[in-house]
Amino acid sequence: xxxxxxxxxxxxxxxxxxxxxxxxxSAVSPLMSGTAFAGTAEDxxxxxxxxxxxNGQDLTGLMWGLYSSGAQPVMDEFGEKTGIxxxxxxxxxxxxxxxxxxxEALSKSPEFDFFHVDTNMIPSLASAGLIExxxxxxxAANFKINAVGDFGKFLTxxxxxxxxxxxxxxxxxxxxNDLFSDPDERKAFADxxxxxxxxxxxxxxxxxxxxxxxxxxxxxxxxxxxxDRGSSVAWWYMYLYSAGGFPFTDDMxxxxxxxxxxxxxxxxxxxxxxxxxxxxxxxTPQMIPRIVNGNAFSCQYWDGIIALAENPEKSKxxxxxAYGPVPGSRFSGKLLKRSISTPNVGVLxxxxxxxxxxxxxxxxxxxxxxNSARIVGDPVNTFHxxxxxxxxxxxxxxxxxxxxxxxxxxxxxxxxxxxxxFLTGLLEFETELKRNLSEMYAGDKTAKKxxxxxxxxxxxxxxxxxxxxxxxxxxxxxSLFPSIDVPS
Amino acid sequence: MTADTTITPSPGPRTSLREATREQxxxxxxxxxxxxxxxxxxxxxxxxxxxxxxxxxFAFSIFDAGDDTSFLSYFRASHWVGLDLWKDALTxxxxxxxxxxxxxxxVGVTVGCFVLGFALALLMYRPFRGHGLYYIxxxxxxxxxxxxxxxxxxxxxxxxxPLNDILSMLTGTEVxxxxxxxxxxxxxxIAFLEIWNWTPFSFIIMMAGLASLPKEPQEAxxxxxxxxxxxFWEVQLPLLRPVILLALILRFLEAMAEFPKTWGLLQxxxxxxxxTIPAYIFIHAWQFFDISYGAVLxxxxxxxxxAIVMAAIWLLRREKKSLDAMYESKPQEG
Numbered sequence: 001x002x003x004x005x006x007x008x009x010x011x012x013x014x015x016x017x018x019x020x021x022x023x024x025x026s027a028v029s030p031l032m033s034g035t036a037f038a039g040t041a042e043d044x045x046x047x048x049x050x051x052x053x054x055n056g057q058d059l060t061g062l063m064w065g066l067y068s069s070g071a072q073p074v075m076d077e078f079g080e081k082t083g084i085x086x087x088x089x090x091x092x093x094x095x096x097x098x099x100x101x102x103x104e105a106l107s108k109s110p111e112f113d114f115f116h117v118d119t120n121m122i123p124s125l126a127s128a129g130l131i132e133x134x135x136x137x138x139x140a141a142n143f144k145i146n147a148v149g150d151f152g153k154f155l156t157x158x159x160x161x162x163x164x165x166x167x168x169x170x171x172x173x174x175x176x177n178d179l180f181s182d183p184d185e186r187k188a189f190a191d192x193x194x195x196x197x198x199x200x201x202x203x204x205x206x207x208x209x210x211x212x213x214x215x216x217x218x219x220x221x222x223x224x225x226x227x228d229r230g231s232s233v234a235w236w237y238m239y240l241y242s243a244g245g246f247p248f249t250d251d252m253x254x255x256x257x258x259x260x261x262x263x264x265x266x267x268x269x270x271x272x273x274x275x276x277x278x279x280x281x282x283x284t285p286q287m288i289p290r291i292v293n294g295n296a297f298s299c300q301y302w303d304g305i306i307a308l309a310e311n312p313e314k315s316k317x318x319x320x321x322a323y324g325p326v327p328g329s330r331f332s333g334k335l336l337k338r339s340i341s342t343p344n345v346g347v348l349x350x351x352x353x354x355x356x357x358x359x360x361x362x363x364x365x366x367x368x369x370x371n372s373a374r375i376v377g378d379p380v381n382t383f384h385x386x387x388x389x390x391x392x393x394x395x396x397x398x399x400x401x402x403x404x405x406x407x408x409x410x411x412x413x414x415x416x417x418x419x420x421x422f423l424t425g426l427l428e429f430e431t432e433l434k435r436n437l438s439e440m441y442a443g444d445k446t447a448k449k450x451x452x453x454x455x456x457x458x459x460x461x462x463x464x465x466x467x468x469x470x471x472x473x474x475x476x477x478x479s480l481f482p483s484i485d486v487p488s
Numbered sequence: 489m490t491a492d493t494t495i496t497p498s499p500g501p502r503t504s505l506r507e508a509t510r511e512q513x514x515x516x517x518x519x520x521x522x523x524x525x526x527x528x529x530x531x532x533x534x535x536x537x538x539x540x541x542x543x544x545x546f547a548f549s550i551f552d553a554g555d556d557t558s559f560l561s562y563f564r565a566s567h568w569v570g571l572d573l574w575k576d577a578l579t580x581x582x583x584x585x586x587x588x589x590x591x592x593x594x595v596g597v598t599v600g601c602f603v604l605g606f607a608l609a610l611l612m613y614r615p616f617r618g619h620g621l622y623y624i625x626x627x628x629x630x631x632x633x634x635x636x637x638x639x640x641x642x643x644x645x646x647x648x649x650p651l652n653d654i655l656s657m658l659t660g661t662e663v664x665x666x667x668x669x670x671x672x673x674x675x676x677x678i679a680f681l682e683i684w685n686w687t688p689f690s691f692i693i694m695m696a697g698l699a700s701l702p703k704e705p706q707e708a709x710x711x712x713x714x715x716x717x718x719x720f721w722e723v724q725l726p727l728l729r730p731v732i733l734l735a736l737i738l739r740f741l742e743a744m745a746e747f748p749k750t751w752g753l754l755q756x757x758x759x760x761x762x763x764t765i766p767a768y769i770f771i772h773a774w775q776f777f778d779i780s781y782g783a784v785l786x787x788x789x790x791x792x793x794x795a796i797v798m799a800a801i802w803l804l805r806r807e808k809k810s811l812d813a814m815y816e817s818k819p820q821e822g
Binding site (some may be wrong): 442 | 547552554555556557620668671749753754755756758759761774775776777778
């Protein structure tokens with residue numbers, strides 16, 4: 001049927017004809033592909049989902065009730081339009097889901113179609129073979145993650161995209177503006193320190209301010225930063241990264257048993273004198289009420305608390321807060337500010353699930369500009385926080401909940417956001433770190449000893465997980481870091 | 489008249505047939521009861537036990553099993569390490585401290601539960617008006633889910649919580665004790681919660697023990713003019729020894745395995761103050777996913793608990809023997 005092509009028989013005119021035809025096709029093809037996805041991003045995902053799963057499917061997953069209530073309307077809508085419904089959810093805390101997901105990886109179970117989990121677990125879960133890359137589904141639905149700054153990279157691992165964020169957690173600086181701008185307080189501060197009270201640029205400035213406003217006899221504590229054995233590790237990362245530190249060397253050896261590591265531990269410990277004595281045991285359930293009830297002067301905290309603090313029905317401090325970029329450090333010789341996103345909670349799809357296609361499209365549907373704004377902008381269920389570029393446009397739904405000042409601060413912190421240890425074995429590395437932070441905070445050891453003990457424990461973890469594997473992942477981890485020193 | 493006046497019938501063919509049928513029935517009953525247990529042991533526990541043994545010598549990494557979806561992936565993702573993990577565990581200081589914490593916790597809790605439970609049982613074992621109501625009230629903590637106790641305890645025990653307020657009211661000075669987040673008191677606080685949770689267990693066992701005591705020796709002692717204290721000390725207590733031992737052993741074993749309150753409240757902290765054996769194994773098995781090291785730790789705990797159980801069984805048998813001997817040596821009539 002086909003004759004063998006001979007270059008010798010190709011005339012100059014034929015070559016020109018072929019070239020013209022190719023040029024015409026290449027010019028038209030983008031237009032044609034554009035027409036295939038005509039309409040909204042949501043329509044394109046629905047069309048792709050219907051094509052892949054024409055008869056719909058019932059899905060199930062692990063999701064915390066505090067999150068599912070905000071996302072439910074969007075999931076229900078997708079169910080109505082495609083027949084792909086989330087019919088059952090197992091409601092467990094987002095802090096427990098990483099372990100649970102790892103257990104699912106161990107059993108290679110197809111039971112759950114998705115895990116709504118900290119996306120910083122992507123390296124561990126991908127290495128354990130649990131999660132499905134979404135790139136093919138994204139291509140089929142012409143879907144792109146459009147996050148502020150480099151935040152979209154937090155969902156990738158070794159070049160593949162594994163999740164869709166619903167809660168773009170980032171730490172924001174909170175300061176009680178009513179006290180901060182009070183003329184008497186400002187004068188008293190200037191008298192004491194010989195300088196004007198200013199927004200804290202460094203951790204040392206922050207501590208100075210917190211000390212000034214630390215008045216336990218009046219029910220006011222300088223700091224509401226967490227110091228428990230659970231989530232408080234987030235602060236340590238900010239101290240380390242902003243001092244120019246990185247937890248590992250290029251050869252994947254622990255890199256914290258040094259000056260910069262000790263600085264991070266010491267800065268963590270310094271806040272003790274302005275913290276509540278029960279802080280070593282307080283997680284968010286205990287600390288959040290203290291923040292919104294006006295028992296703390298300042299903190300770096302998850303941005304979702306802005307929505308809560310500004311809700312007059314739930315907060316005694318509505319309108320009293322100022323939000324901004326987190327402090328940084330000049331330890332490295334220049335001012336560097338680094339915020340943190342942990343947990344960055346999103347939807348990951350179970351690779352072992354026979355319904356993974358359906359779930360992948362459901363996940364994409366939750367990540368469009370419009371739908372994510374609905375999830376994030378829920379005025380009652382404020383657990384999902386802004387992350388999409390469109391969330392930050394003036395008059396957006398999230399802006400109504402988080403206020404203009406709050407949104408500006410979130411955007412600034414997203415520009416300098418960093419991940420926790422974005423490597424296989426995150427839980428293991430963090431558990432050792434948490435143990436040492438907690439022991440140091442309790443007075444069992446010094447900052448130097450905590451740094452060296454953590455380093456020693458990490459060396460064991462590296463040996464166990466595999467140095468070569470981790471070294472290969474370092475590139476992805478490093479690629480998530482922002483390129484700017486301070487936010488604009 | 490001597491005690492030996494019973495006439496023993498000579499075993500005839502009918503009796504031996506009845507005896508044989510009875511023995512067969514007993515045997516059948518034993519097997520009916522034991523079969524599910526044996527099935528469970530052979531088909532579920534034994535394979536798990538053997539697999540744990542295997543993985544204690546072959547280090548398994550969940551991250552090496554990622555792309556392999558077959559059942560064999562677990563074995564392919566393991567490599568021979570011999571006794572390395574055992575050596576690591578036996579020289580693991582943190583594990584040694586976890587054992588010490590668990591033992592201290594379990595001993596304290598066992599004694600606490602027993603003393604309170606026995607005291608309540610002594611108050612309650614003779615019926616009185618409203619007896620049933622008190623009974624329900626006393627066993628209520630045992631019916632509460634431990635994790636609920638943990639969170640309720642947390643609310644009560646805050647520095648600004650109601651317990652400190654009550655203590656302040658009673659003492660007339662401001663009490664601001666840190667029950668939970670002070671390294672020196674954290675384990676003790678959890679022990680108190682555990683005692684509150686499980687005292688009813690000791691109470692029920694001791695109630696049953698007291699109710700089953702033979703009346704005759706107590707009545708005889710009473711007639712002979714013994715005081716209540718003497719009756720308790722010289723009659724009731726010796727007779728109760730096997731029951732006491734059982735209550736102590738069961739409670740001790742349960743206390744060694746306490747996890748929901750410890751983890752729910754403090755996740756092993758502050759510092760490592762509440763990192764007991766279950767918390768330590770949980771961290772390794774379910775946070776590090778170091779299944780092999782978790783297996784080794786579990787085996788070591790199994791050996792430890794096995795030794796404790798064997799000692800307990802020996803003690804129980806000894807008590808039973810001494811009790812049997814006491815009954816056998818009671819004075820002959822006439």
